[in-house]
Every structure is written in structure tokens, then in C-alpha cells.
Amino acid sequence: MPGAPCFAVREAGGVRDSGLGLTAEQMRQLFEPFYTTKAAGMGMGLVICRSIVEAHGGRLWAENSPDGGAAFHFTLPAFTEGPS
16 A cells, blocks of 8 residues: 555664673563562562553563673564555
8 A cells, every 4th residue: 555654664772781680580570560679669660661562562571681780672663654
């Protein structure tokens, strides 16, 4: 269809820290509601972030960085104009 939107291209982003990284147990629970490692944390931030990203057709995940620390990545479909 001329001028139709196309969502084949993906945009990616992320953030990384230089801490100790995540344990296997933390990785399993990271995106579970009410899981937190903070004394005053609610444990909803990553749950909400993942929900928003997935609602827009994307993906959010975490992994330990080879250089140390934790890395959080996401992808989202990018809007491009279809052929005219």
C-alpha cells in the first residue's frame, strides 16, 4: 500500500553501570513485581519499564557486562515511511 507505515527497522538503546553485576538469583527476579535490592525500593520500576516497552512492540532485558557491572538493553520498532 503506497504511503503505508513500515515498522521493520528497530531502534536500540541501553544503559550500563560499573558495579558488581547481577547474581543469578537477581537475574531471575529482576522483572518480578515488588522485587528490589534497595532498602526503600518499591520494586516496580523495571516491571513498569518492561510493560511500556513491550506494549510498544519492543523488548527489555538485562545481562552482566563483560567489563563488569550490569547492562540493560531495549529495542523498539522504528517508524519509517513506506514506499509511495
